[in-house]
Amino acid sequence: MGLEEKLPDGILLTSVEKLVNWSRKSSLWPxxxxxxxxAIEMMTFGAPRYDSGRFGMEVFRPSPRQADLxxxxxxxxQKMAPVVRQIYDQMAEPRWVLAMGVCxxxxxxxxxxxxxxxxxxxxPVDMYLPGCPPRPExxxxxxxxxxxxxxxxxLGPRRKASAPDRQxxxxxxxxxxxx
Amino acid sequence: xxxxxxxxTGSALGFAKGFGLTFSxxxxxxxxxxxxxxxxxxxxxxxxxxxxxxxxDGLEKCVGCELCAWACPADAIYVEGGDNTEEExxxxxxxxxxxxxxxxxxxxxxxxxxxxxxxxxxxxxxEYELALDNRQDLIFTKEQLxxxxxxxxxxxxxxMRLGDTDTDYxxxxxxxxxxxxxxxxxxxxxxTHSGRAQAIEVGRHHA
Numbered sequence: 376m377g378l379e380e381k382l383p384d385g386i387l388l389t390s391v392e393k394l395v396n397w398s399r400k401s402s403l404w405p406x407x408x409x410x411x412x413x414a415i416e417m418m419t420f421g422a423p424r425y426d427s428g429r430f431g432m433e434v435f436r437p438s439p440r441q442a443d444l445x446x447x448x449x450x451x452x453q454k455m456a457p458v459v460r461q462i463y464d465q466m467a468e469p470r471w472v473l474a475m476g477v478c479x480x481x482x483x484x485x486x487x488x489x490x491x492x493x494x495x496x497x498x499p500v501d502m503y504l505p506g507c508p509p510r511p512e513x514x515x516x517x518x519x520x521x522x523x524x525x526x527x528x529x530l531g532p533r534r535k536a537s538a539p540d541r542q543x544x545x546x547x548x549x550x551x552x553x554x
Numbered sequence: 555x556x557x558x559x560x561x562x563t564g565s566a567l568g569f570a571k572g573f574g575l576t577f578s579x580x581x582x583x584x585x586x587x588x589x590x591x592x593x594x595x596x597x598x599x600x601x602x603x604x605x606x607x608x609x610x611d612g613l614e615k616c617v618g619c620e621l622c623a624w625a626c627p628a629d630a631i632y633v634e635g636g637d638n639t640e641e642e643x644x645x646x647x648x649x650x651x652x653x654x655x656x657x658x659x660x661x662x663x664x665x666x667x668x669x670x671x672x673x674x675x676x677x678x679x680x681e682y683e684l685a686l687d688n689r690q691d692l693i694f695t696k697e698q699l700x701x702x703x704x705x706x707x708x709x710x711x712x713x714m715r716l717g718d719t720d721t722d723y724x725x726x727x728x729x730x731x732x733x734x735x736x737x738x739x740x741x742x743x744x745x746t747h748s749g750r751a752q753a754i755e756v757g758r759h760h761a
Contacts (some may be wrong), residue, residue: 426586459614481659481689484628493659493689503692504685507662515589517685525686547683552590 400525402431406442411449413508425511439465450478451491465475466470516548601663603681611715612707615675616651622667630660642711647720654696
């Protein structure tokens with residue numbers, strides 16, 4: 376029809392971008408990756424009381440190829456580090472990483488030779504979540520902040536080049552979703 | 555299998571009984587908390603983000619003693635003390651916390667720093683939504699941790715408003731040692747026993 380040629384640059388594709396980002400954030404399947412005590416809180420996050428199904432992510436995938444989000448829940452020992460990296464590599468793009476708890480984020484109170492001092496030494500991290508362990512609300516908050524980041528993500532390299540520095544403000548969820 | 559004979563398996567009754575149990579769950583109370591839309595209050599003493607408190611006139615309670623940093627099992631707190639001068643005063647007394655940083659990617663929210671604090675400067679709030687996307691911003695500085703100025707408070711630095719010496723900020727007992735005053739005698743007796751802790755306790759009541 377030639378309509379898309381007459382449309383100003385950005386109108387058609389931003390709508391597609393929004394739709395794609397919305398579908399990506401609405402079913403963000405996490406990979407089952409509990410390493411320590413944070414995993415207990417992560418299980419609570421999936422259980423009926425906090426019900427991650429409300430955000431379309433109740434299904435924890437044991438298969439990394441079917442997962443979009445890696446919640447690194449717990450301290451990563453030096454021996455576990457190559458496993459973390461391999462599972463991350465097996466995940467299909469686009470993929471996101473949430474470092475849950477202080478141990479995954481920076482090593483926490485385990486400042487010693489056995490523990491990786493932050494999982495960002497081996498994989499890129501999209502969200503750092505403090506707490507020891509963080510309560511399920513904190514994890515929901517971090518996940519919703521990742522959702523905000525996904526909604527802001529450019530679709531394809533050309534779009535990325537046209538809007539190189541799009542920052543999203545990470546507002547606390549109780550403020551963002553206040554009634 | 556004789557003990558199961560009275561079970562209505564295989565019949566229409568068994569079918570109804572089985573699915574009836576499933577169906578009855580439809581009417582049970584839903585336990586799910588609607589977190590971001592309906593936030594439940596935490597316990598009053600929940601260990602959340604720290605706050606550095608102020609005296610009633612706005613001077614900082616922190617004296618830069620670094621006891622919180624010593625108590626911290628995760629080495630999350632960094633304190634650098636500074637000297638107060640008459641021209642530039644941040645806290646009553648000699649010293650104040652010049653640099654104060656808490657690394658929230660190390661902090662395990664155990665509260666040992668709160669127990670260690672001799673002036674009750676450091677306390678914890680109920681705020682917990684702290685997730686951010688870079689490590690630098692999760693090291694909270696003094697400006698972020700200081701309590702907001704309430705009505706009647708004045709931004710530091712400023713001279714002492716509540717008295718001439720720093721003891722006016724901590725021990726403010728009138729008529730101490732007067733004959734016949736039972737309350738003050740009891741206070742004085744307790745003071746000789748537990749010294750410093752008691753003085754702080756009294757200061758806390760007045761603050």
